Amino acid sequence: MANVVGKRNKSVNFDNRIVGGEPVPVEMFPASVKFYNFGAFCSGTIINSWCVLTAAHCFDNNKEVYDMMIEVGARYTHDSGGDVYEVLKYVIHEDYNKTIPFSCDIALIFPTRLMKLGNKSKKALIVNTNKWMNVTEKNIIVTGWGWTRYGGPISKPGLMKTYLRFVSLKDCEEMHNIRLTPDMFCLYGEGTRDTCKGDSGGGVLWNDFVIGVVSHGDGCARKNKPSVYANVWYFRQWIKTQMEHFVEKVCDMFPPD
Template identity: 50%
Template sequence: MFAIKKSFIILYLLSLCKRIFGTKSQNELFLSTLNGKIIGGHPVRIESFPFSVLFFNDGSVCSGVILNSLSLLTAAHCFQVNKNKEKMEIAIGSRYVHDYDAEIFEVLSIVIHEDYSKIMPFASDIALIFLKESIKFDEKKQRAVLVSNEDWMKCDNDEDWKKCKDQDNVVAVGWGWTKYGGSLSELGLLQTTLRYVPRQECEKLHGMRLAEDMFCLYGDAARDTCRGDSGGGVLWNGSVIGIVSHGNGCAKKDKPSVYISVYYHRQWIERQIKNFTKNYCKLKSLDSYNQEHKLEKLTIWML
């Protein structure tokens, strides 16, 4: 009897470990998708950036931004590996990649920008995730504030560029590796600072044109975001100005990483949330919906 009970416990633990850490092949896929994350950063608590979430998609990892109690913002290319919602999970309140204190949410629906990569690769690299259950906000889970103008772009002429060249005033956060292709950091969520690079300068450095919704940030080849941070927010004065999109490696000399402007896509974001709210309300009476999810939470905070 004891032997049977012991065998059952061992099998249960093995199945539990498989769910948490995956099989060997799943782990190899998971690790291959991280590729860098925040470089040159320092550890921070999730309470400092409570709008940041982890997006697990069939073995791959991205980040995201909380817009309201049911909606998240992320990058469109995070869905290239999989579009089956049953294989997606959102971890909110995580300080570490695998954090037992995180709250796990299931995905109800996704909306990928209809113009993603049509004009050029990574153009309109933006998407929305809608959750099955609403987020109960606390110190580890809060809505982001989206920027409502482009005043932060003050370096688009030669005179301004001289003033801004040494100003690292954009904050980026992510869960991650400390160098491209290196080992996974045990320090959890990391923060670093970057500076805005004018469009013409960035296009010159990359030898290509940027789409209208793209902008560049640089950290002197010492600080950067990377593929594992895709979909995560970057901030200026506490407001999210863009999400991580793509780059030529991580922290390469004279190779700024590229981000997608949330201000450029503000009307698209608002329209998709409005459509979701309208369709969601068809499934429930408006009164019960308001009581359960507090409809006012579905507005986006913009300054």
């Protein structure tokens, strides 16, 4: 999650981590992956064997694919047990940062080879309803590998999870005194639980569906400061279209004999 100080002063810190969470085995959240981009660390979500969903701001510091790497099936930040994939290409939403900072903060990554799926690496389900966009939803799951408090150390237990509640866009705007856009939504953990530095790009889960992507916030687990996420329901057609375009290009590159 990128860190936003004050009124949209865009100072981006990538490595957002789970605050107030508990360690979990990667088998519990096998769609979660790590994304390394020229020294910056983000998370992502497998949506099929050749595509990872992440945040657009994870590419702010570098856009050269040869400095990028996806790691799948690893529980710990430094874990030799994961499968590593180089990046063939990526797609950043064409309207990223155009309306306001972090608007359309969503991207797709395509590896150079198919990701091997198994116990520690499975594809996630893209949400097919907007019923989760309700203030009664109090058990939305976020996961990540990073800071367990703002400015603190990397999580030694590895992959962490916690639960957050949905906050209306109107209430979130008032709490932050900023304007948000319809492609965003907010979650809050009562000032004790949150995503933090390194979780950027990671998936947000509701009833086992991916509903969001970790985007940005004002510090981590601050009182009355919900964090902001990209709305996967809002972007579902864009995701589908980009995957179809990728398949078409690959088929053109490798035509049948």
